[in-house]
Amino acid sequence: MQMVPKFCFPFDVERKPPSPAVQHFTFALTDLEGNRRFGFCRLRPGAQSCLCILSQLPWFEVFYKLLNTLGDLLAQDQVSEAEELLLNLQQQQPPHRPQPSRGPEMVSSSVCMCACMSLSCFVAPDSDCLPSIPENRNLTELVVAVTDENILGLFAALLAERRVLLTASKLSTLTSCVHASCALLHPMRWEHVLIPTLPPHLLDYCW
Numbered sequence: 001m002q003m004v005p006k007f008c009f010p011f012d013v014e015r016k017p018p019s020p021a022v023q024h025f026t027f028a029l030t031d032l033e034g035n036r037r038f039g040f041c042r043l044r045p046g047a048q049s050c051l052c053i054l055s056q057l058p059w060f061e062v063f064y065k066l067l068n069t070l071g072d073l074l075a076q077d078q079v080s081e082a083e084e085l086l087l088n089l090q091q092q093q094p095p096h097r098p099q100p101s102r103g104p105e106m107v108s109s110s111v112c113m114c115a116c117m118s119l120s121c122f123v124a125p126d127s128d129c130l131p132s133i134p135e136n137r138n139l140t141e142l143v144v145a146v147t148d149e150n151i152l153g154l155f156a157a158l159l160a161e162r163r164v165l166l167t168a169s170k171l172s173t174l175t176s177c178v179h180a181s182c183a184l185l186h187p188m189r190w191e192h193v194l195i196p197t198l199p200p201h202l203l204d205y206c207w
């Protein structure tokens with residue numbers, strides 16, 4: 001937990017903020033066994049605090065929507081409503097995936113975890129499905145920001161398990177492209193070092 005602020009502010013906070021707009025970005029914490037915990041962040045320009053949710057679930061659309069809802073509530077000084085929403089979500093049972101039947105009719109494999117409050121509904125995505133556009137915001141961002149030729153080159157580099165370094169002027173674009181690149185490997189997974197956001201104290205990984 002002591003390292004989380006360095007990932008929430010992976011830049012010099014005394015200088016001009018990296019973007020004049022609200023930024024959504026992620027970072028990844030990997031333990032000694034290779035298990036990843038993702039940090040989902042919402043950062044307002046010039047803010048001295050950052051909204052961050054830690055989870056082992058790579059549910060980008062769900063957590064970004066939740067962060068926006070919390071940001072709107074806090075901007076209106078509705079702190080108790082924001083705390084109630086978080087408590088309601090924390091008490092939700094883990095989603096259970098139904099097994100498909102053997103008959104001609106297949107049971108829907110979609111998983112739904114809803115917590116309806118403040119007109120918000122959060123639906124757990126199906127991680128077994130191929131990523132698609134525009135449902136997958138990361139993949140959409142990659143296609144918009146990167147040329148087709150570079151996407152193919154990036155895909156080939158990942159298949160060859162090469163070291164890949166991505167740069168961008170916006171944190172949101174950077175982390176979206178990193179996670180979208182991993183999604184391109186579906187149903188395979190990137191098993192090596194993954195640092196979507198590289199704070200200054202981790203620059204040695206670039207050498």
